[in-house]
Amino acid sequence: MTTTKKSSVSVGDALPELKLPPIDRATLALFAGASGDHNPIHIDLDFARRAGMNDVFAHGMLGMAWVGRLVTAWQPQSKLRRFDVRFGAITHLGNAPVLNGKVLEVLEQDGETRARVQIEMRNHYGESKIQGEALVALD
């Protein structure tokens, strides 16, 4: 069921864009420690090369955390009901992430008005890295 009232959020609304600085090794090291993901492929160049990669690369969950920032900067986290992403491509060192979101639908679900939001992270070349959706309560 789609509704057009009860909220100032409308289909087609864009979330404020989030632009981030180029990814560096220090950020990956900090995220490894803070997140608990110690997979050396993200922080140890020698390991990454042995695994067939040219270099270390960003944790998928670092990108998802940035997408989370995009959403919670728009609506408080207490309103977040679902958050799903697909990691479409590896995000490399030096990539400067650009994050965007757009309201796809405003719907009634489980007794509240919710927005279904399309979210995407691209790099500074416009290459899509992460695609997904969030479901956010508007009441």
Added chain:
Amino acid sequence: MIDRSWIGQELPAVSMTLERGRLRFFAKAIGETDPVYTDVEAAKRAGYADLPAPPTFLFGAELDGGILDRLLADLKVPIAKILHGEQGFTYYRPACAGETITVQSRIADIFDKKNGALEFIVKTSEARNAAGERVAELRSVIVVRN
């Protein structure tokens, strides 16, 4: 090929106590500047009991607890071969500093594509607080590059 008899296997539950210092470290690592995530008073003004765990933080509970390492060892998958394919969260209530969250997972599915060149491990998890209330559900798809 990963032994498909692992499908349905329950993994050991793991508990993680949310600490303010760790949550601030996580906020720093992801460049989060909203004071709700670092300033207890700001968090309380926003209606949280304490600093809230950011939306993706609970993914780390099983990493901290060594559950993913053990899973890969059991399935005979080298960590160098995995990529994160998909991740999903369904949220039921906030998880804040001071709470102990228990995460329990099961292997929901294992399948392959491209004649086995890529295998996919689907893991679903439930996160509950100390009162046994459901905090979140997680769904992870791990891709194995064979």
